[in-house]
Amino acid sequence: MTTTPEHDRKIAEMTFASVYPHYVTKVERKGRTVEELHEVIEWLTGFSKSDLDALMEEKVNFETFFQRATLHPNAHLIKGVICGYRIENIETPLTQQVRYLDKLVDELAKGRKMEKILRI
Template identity: 50%
Template sequence: MHDIRTTSLASVHALYVAKVERKGRTRAEVDEVVRWLTGLDQAGLERHLEAGTTFADLFDEVELHPAADRITGVVCGVRVEEVEEPLMRKIRYLDKLVDELARGKAMEKVLRG
């Protein structure tokens, strides 16, 4: 069984971008939600994408946005706020933000503005 924790951000980022582009959104918007959640700037995000940083290493290094705990709802049949393992909850937060983006939610709402 594949473990998402050891998957590179870059491989999933490409899937996120493909998902939102099918719905008329952009890579820039995906990058914006990743930066918002992780506190990275664009150069830092690009470094992690190029380096093949795993989700485990990424979330070990960054500090989540203070409003991240306001990310709630269901992704892949799982309520993100009920995910007990901290790393998996952080990954699900990112999944949820991208999901909301793909569903056409306004960026201000996606970023819990």
């Protein structure tokens, strides 16, 4: 699936720190914990809680965030639709990676078991 260059640029320039509070609100509102959120983020990116704190303090955008990340080898198993896009068909790598993260947060908020979220 092709996204527009404007869409991809907007995602690349968005800071992780601006989106993170929305992730926290979403999962807590559905009865999940911040610790579970961090577990999901660490699984996908390799970033620990202290890494995330440093990245947020630095106000890195998603482009830098994913350049520094070590994507989990099973990330390609994340499939489905998020924000109207089928993840596995997104052609722009960065946009796909951001949507991976969005999908994992959605699965966590929907009460999916951690083993399923982490593709174990």
